[in-house]
Amino acid sequence: xxxxxxxxxxxxxxFLHHLDPRVKVVVTIVFIVSNALLPDAAWFGFLFAWIFxxxxxxxxxxxxxxxLKRSLLALPFALIAITVLFSIPGKPVLQFHFLMWDLTVxxxxxxRFVSILVRSWLSVQMxxxxxxxxxxxxxxxxxxxxxxxxxxxxxxxxxYRYLFVLTDEVFRLLRARxxxxxxxxxxxxxxxxxxxxxxxxxxxxxxxxxxxERSDRIYNAMVARGYSGHxxxxxxxxxxxxxxxxxxxxxxxxxxTQILGRF
Amino acid sequence: xxxxxxxxxxxLPECSGDVLTVQDLHFxxxxxHNALHGVSLKLCEGDKVALVGPNGAGKSTLMLHxxxxxxxxxxxxxxxxxxxxxxxxxxxxxxxxxxQSPDDQLFSPTVFEDVAFGPLHMGLSEEEVRARxxxxxxxxxxxAYRDRLSHHLSVGEKKRIAIATVLSMKPSLLVLDEPSAxxxxxxxxxxxxxxxxxxxxxxxxxHDMKLVQELFPRTIVMDEGKVxxxxxxxxILEDEALLNAHGxxxx
Numbered sequence: 180x181x182x183x184x185x186x187x188x189x190x191x192x193x194f195l196h197h198l199d200p201r202v203k204v205v206v207t208i209v210f211i212v213s214n215a216l217l218p219d220a221a222w223f224g225f226l227f228a229w230i231f232x233x234x235x236x237x238x239x240x241x242x243x244x245x246x247l248k249r250s251l252l253a254l255p256f257a258l259i260a261i262t263v264l265f266s267i268p269g270k271p272v273l274q275f276h277f278l279m280w281d282l283t284v285x286x287x288x289x290x291r292f293v294s295i296l297v298r299s300w301l302s303v304q305m306x307x308x309x310x311x312x313x314x315x316x317x318x319x320x321x322x323x324x325x326x327x328x329x330x331x332x333x334x335x336x337x338x339y340r341y342l343f344v345l346t347d348e349v350f351r352l353l354r355a356r357x358x359x360x361x362x363x364x365x366x367x368x369x370x371x372x373x374x375x376x377x378x379x380x381x382x383x384x385x386x387x388x389x390x391x392e393r394s395d396r397i398y399n400a401m402v403a404r405g406y407s408g409h410x411x412x413x414x415x416x417x418x419x420x421x422x423x424x425x426x427x428x429x430x431x432x433x434x435x436t437q438i439l440g441r442f
Numbered sequence: 443x444x445x446x447x448x449x450x451x452x453x454l455p456e457c458s459g460d461v462l463t464v465q466d467l468h469f470x471x472x473x474x475h476n477a478l479h480g481v482s483l484k485l486c487e488g489d490k491v492a493l494v495g496p497n498g499a500g501k502s503t504l505m506l507h508x509x510x511x512x513x514x515x516x517x518x519x520x521x522x523x524x525x526x527x528x529x530x531x532x533x534x535x536x537x538x539x540x541x542q543s544p545d546d547q548l549f550s551p552t553v554f555e556d557v558a559f560g561p562l563h564m565g566l567s568e569e570e571v572r573a574r575x576x577x578x579x580x581x582x583x584x585x586a587y588r589d590r591l592s593h594h595l596s597v598g599e600k601k602r603i604a605i606a607t608v609l610s611m612k613p614s615l616l617v618l619d620e621p622s623a624x625x626x627x628x629x630x631x632x633x634x635x636x637x638x639x640x641x642x643x644x645x646x647x648x649h650d651m652k653l654v655q656e657l658f659p660r661t662i663v664m665d666e667g668k669v670x671x672x673x674x675x676x677x678i679l680e681d682e683a684l685l686n687a688h689g690x691x692x693x
Contacts, residue, residue: 316551396546403539405563
């Protein structure tokens with residue numbers, strides 16, 4: 180029984196898949212930072228960033244619809260920014276009454292809101308693309324190369340490895356409960372809310388205990404193979420000339436985006 | 443004329459304990475449970491020994507002592523070196539411990555990294571690490587799985603990788619905890635062939651009596667924290683009174 184719902188990697192034979200993971204991580208981060216730095220209503224900048232995104236998308240052979248579909252999932256989170264519609268001073272565009280508040284939408288607020296939406300939409304798509312074309316262990320390697328502290332990369336690596344084991348565990352627990360959730364015809368089954376809450380609480384407790392004991396066994400397995408507090412890894416990646424070229428190209432494009440966004 | 447069959451007498455060779463000597467080992471867990479009451483045993487070069495006994499007999503506890511994860515009272519000597527705090531790293535590279543659940547044993551994202559973990563911690567050079575990973579995976583016939591993700595493998599595949607993770611350390615003693623538990627017949631058969639072909643001294647705890655019969659010339663029976671029998675497998679498996687007394691079955 181495997182639960183692979185978290186694995187977002189899509190095996191394909193494309194330029195992007197073969198690019199060094201460090202390049203992909205760095206370019207993604209620079210792209211996201213660049214989006215955040217673009218001023219409000221920098222439409223040319225946004226357009227150019229979007230073209231870059233489409234270009235990268237084409238190089239991944241995943242199809243343009245892939246990131247588009249995935250990005251819709253993240254869009255609701257951008258709605259947190261909805262308050263800027265009303266809180267930025269400017270010319271009123273729309274006034275209405277909502278529950279106990281009188282709300283005024285300003286033109287400046289509207290511009291900022293749309294800009295935030297576009298920025299996050301572009302950034303999320305690039306991040307989705309990064310995870311889709313890079314195997315997770317390679318991502319961790321890239322972070323190690325980029326001097327992210329070992330303790331962080333180790334935690335991420337373990338999290339990734341045991342997320343699957345833990346979700347399997349959860350599904351086994353849920354299945355065991357399901358299997359015994361019987362009902363006698365004619366009687367109301369399921370018990371009281373309190374009782375059910377207690378069962379759910381016990382299951383959460385079980386999960387904690389099992390994870391705790393598993394962590395003990397894992398530690399033993401590590402110690403048995405010589406672990407003494409330091410993690411050593413081999414880093415099998417090497418930058419090729421195409422990697423350098425791709426980095427240079429991406430940086431230039433992002434730079435141009437910044438310039439376009441400011442004029 | 444009556445036919446007289448020659449009755450063959452088998453016996454185990456004398457063993458002075460050149461690979462492993464455990465002398466009067468006692469251990470109790472922090473909660474007060476007494477797991478080992480004076481265990482003594484000796485293993486020699488090339489021995490393949492089964493460790494059988496009911497659940498809670500102290501088999502796993504004993505195994506955790508063999509490379510110093512647990513420290514009880516008594517003597518553990520590996521290849522003539524007494525296990526102390528100072529030579530723990532050396533002992534750990536000599537005793538390869540494979541745990542029962544491969545999900546505990548395989549903690550790295552990829553197969554390669556897991557097999558490389560031991561050699562890397564031994565401080566070997568990069569080429570040496572790569573060479574060892576390749577030969578360990580070759581030994582368990584899993585070379586094609588080098589770059590796979592551990593959590594996507596089947597239990598049988600994980601078991602074999604788990605063995606490779608300690609083979610890469612080139613141990614002089616391989617200690618396996620219930621290697622055949624939870625395997626389907628084919629995976630079990632593959633594992634048996636693998637264990638037979640490995641030219642390493644091994645101590646294997648198991649409940650699989652057929653496996654014991656097939657693979658191990660010598661058997662040690664443990665119960666309630668003691669060694670209750672140690673001898674030729676064919677003799678022990680014939681002794682039904684002994685087997686019944688310790689919750690075991692004749693295969």
